[in-house]
Amino acid sequence: MRVLDNIIQNVVKAIEALYSQELPIQQIQIQKTKKEFEGDLTLVVFPLLKVTKKSPEQSAEEMGNWLLGNSNILNSYNVVKGFLNLSIEDKIWLDQFNVWARDENFGKSTSSTGKTFMVEYSSPNTNKPLHLGHLRNNFLGYSVAEILKANGHEVYKTQIINDRGIHICKSMLAWQLFGNNETPESSGMKGDHLIGKYYVAFDKEYKKQIAELVHGGMESKDAEREAEIFKDAQAMLRKWEARDPEVYRLWETMNAWVYSGFERTYTEMGVDFDKLYYESNTYILGKDVVEKGLADNIFYKKEDGSVWCDLSDHKMDDKLLLRADGTSVYMTQDLGTAIERYKDYTNLSGLIYTVGNEQNHHFKVLFTILKKIGYSWAEGCYHLSYGMVDLPTGRMKSREGTVVDADELMKSVIQDAKEMTQERGHLDGLSDSVKDELYKTIGLGGLKYYLLKVDPKKGMQFNPEDSVDLNGNTGPFIQYTYARIQSILRKVETFHKGSETDLLLEPAEKILLKDLSEFPSVIEEAGKSYSPALLANYTYELVKNYNSFYQSLSIIKEEDPNKKAFRIAISYKVGEVIKLSMQLLGVNVPERM
RNA sequence: GGGCCAGUAGCUCAGCUGGAUAGAGCACCUCCCUUCUAAGGAGGCGGUCAAAGGUUCGAAUCCUUUCUGGCUCACCA
Numbered sequence: 300m301r302v303l304d305n306i307i308q309n310v311v312k313a314i315e316a317l318y319s320q321e322l323p324i325q326q327i328q329i330q331k332t333k334k335e336f337e338g339d340l341t342l343v344v345f346p347l348l349k350v351t352k353k354s355p356e357q358s359a360e361e362m363g364n365w366l367l368g369n370s371n372i373l374n375s376y377n378v379v380k381g382f383l384n385l386s387i388e389d390k391i392w393l394d395q396f397n398v399w400a401r402d403e404n405f406g407k408s409t410s411s412t413g414k415t416f417m418v419e420y421s422s423p424n425t426n427k428p429l430h431l432g433h434l435r436n437n438f439l440g441y442s443v444a445e446i447l448k449a450n451g452h453e454v455y456k457t458q459i460i461n462d463r464g465i466h467i468c469k470s471m472l473a474w475q476l477f478g479n480n481e482t483p484e485s486s487g488m489k490g491d492h493l494i495g496k497y498y499v500a501f502d503k504e505y506k507k508q509i510a511e512l513v514h515g516g517m518e519s520k521d522a523e524r525e526a527e528i529f530k531d532a533q534a535m536l537r538k539w540e541a542r543d544p545e546v547y548r549l550w551e552t553m554n555a556w557v558y559s560g561f562e563r564t565y566t567e568m569g570v571d572f573d574k575l576y577y578e579s580n581t582y583i584l585g586k587d588v589v590e591k592g593l594a595d596n597i598f599y600k601k602e603d604g605s606v607w608c609d610l611s612d613h614k615m616d617d618k619l620l621l622r623a624d625g626t627s628v629y630m631t632q633d634l635g636t637a638i639e640r641y642k643d644y645t646n647l648s649g650l651i652y653t654v655g656n657e658q659n660h661h662f663k664v665l666f667t668i669l670k671k672i673g674y675s676w677a678e679g680c681y682h683l684s685y686g687m688v689d690l691p692t693g694r695m696k697s698r699e700g701t702v703v704d705a706d707e708l709m710k711s712v713i714q715d716a717k718e719m720t721q722e723r724g725h726l727d728g729l730s731d732s733v734k735d736e737l738y739k740t741i742g743l744g745g746l747k748y749y750l751l752k753v754d755p756k757k758g759m760q761f762n763p764e765d766s767v768d769l770n771g772n773t774g775p776f777i778q779y780t781y782a783r784i785q786s787i788l789r790k791v792e793t794f795h796k797g798s799e800t801d802l803l804l805e806p807a808e809k810i811l812l813k814d815l816s817e818f819p820s821v822i823e824e825a826g827k828s829y830s831p832a833l834l835a836n837y838t839y840e841l842v843k844n845y846n847s848f849y850q851s852l853s854i855i856k857e858e859d860p861n862k863k864a865f866r867i868a869i870s871y872k873v874g875e876v877i878k879l880s881m882q883l884l885g886v887n888v889p890e891r892m
Numbered sequence: 893g894g895g896c897c898a899g900u901a902g903c904u905c906a907g908c909u910g911g912a913u914a915g916a917g918c919a920c921c922u923c924c925c926u927u928c929u930a931a932g933g934a935g936g937c938g939g940u941c942a943a944a945g946g947u948u949c950g951a952a953u954c955c956u957u958u959c960u961g962g963c964u965c966a967c968c969a
Binding site: 328330333335336341343345346348355379380381382424461464465466578603605614615616619621622623624626628629632655656657658659660661663684686687689694719720722723724725741752753754756757758759760761762768769770771772773775776778779780782783786787790791824828832833836839840843846847849850851853854855856891892 | 894895896897898903904905906907908911912913916917918924927928929930931932933934949950962963964965966967968969
């Protein structure tokens, strides 16, 4: 962005020289020149009229004239209404390009910020397999972590595994009742899917028992509490909390099945974690904090003995922190867990929770209470809230069996990629294992890109049948362009990464240089706003422009050796930027496809 | 009922702190492979930016109201 800085400084000087006024740089508005107009950067002069006291056209004309005479990077200018369009010398662009070309880490932050972030994502329950919503969560969390690293931060990826509670006992109990000692080995099922099967089995039996009770004349609410199997599950939870050896052993065994299943899913997804927290270890945390808060009069106790936090000064309802019987709730645990994490990592600048937007309120309350207690680091806590993934038929509902399973979805996109690639790919001479890797790259790349290109905050629609889309704003489109570039580079064998600087640039070349110039600030912005979508959309724009360049100009067939060298060099650099950018999204790029 | 978020082309989405004639992709219709990978490119069709007011040189963007949808306000996690 050195070109931009140069212009801004010169605009300040111009105003000083022409109107004897000093203007803060925030008041200077410079944007990319729209395609319909000639120029590279545009100064919007409307905000300057107060200073110039002249018409927009006249002001722009005066500014342009001064800048052209006093800046050594300008080539020409033109004025359209209140817009001053500035053209930068080709040589300046090429000088810039040579700087980027030499920089292996172009786009990333050059130095460490010294800051450390913890990013939490995934955090599944251990009673059923991962689904489409988890995919968005995992891809998002992983990508944000990578983007923060690219911004020079140190990052720890973590998750809290919800491995205890009544819902876990439900699948355990159903397995005891109906399982006949079925195991992942004996059934050939992935552990998490096996457990999920018994969770469903519990629900089925539970409903049956409720129906029977209601049929016998009971109110349905009472029936839900009185059903035998439900009471058994509660009893099992009490045993678990008392560390009953038999229940505990069963719990360990079944969780181990789930973890080995999750492990395979995570590997397939391409995500990983640096540190795991288990709810079975953390659910007791937080009580002492609440007790201390009570002693410090930050919280209060009701007559029944329950402990609450008054949030009326934040216009929220009071929040329960300890039940009358002294047991804790979700909020209590989360308070404890957050504090634990800051104990484990004393230098955290931020703790980012990748959790769906249905928990917006929960996190608002959590952060507020942490601040109330007096933890100043709570300022660095951030809820990376993302919208639900809906099907064309509406929300996924497990009761209606419309949940899209993560493993199955990944399998099916890879299969789709295989069929498409066999139809039109360039796979001569590749071994089967390389081909299989390629199908995975394309299928999963398409899926990840699809889920990440949408602004995280927004809800999105997902049509499993559309996911195989390969044209337009998709992962495979970007991958294809990368593969194309690699094909060119293979043909030329050796090349220089830089370029001569006395070339006359074609419009298509200049557009690419402008795109490249924005890459560092896109990474920065994506980091600040925790938005992989910004990177995805940037890369799409870059790739579109590259394809246009590719189509309209010869590269290795260009006769002028300097032009040829530049076009190869810029192709290489565009390829590098695509690769890095996709890496930050967790998407791989293939050498050929 | 209170709070938060959203509503942009037939569909899926961009549009950053207000700036030029609101952009892509899909779908539909034309063209372009004896030329570096056609999973590509060039073009066409398609809009009252939910509605109404307001703020100003200028509003999809900011403010107010209304309508519609989602989430939430659990002694579930």
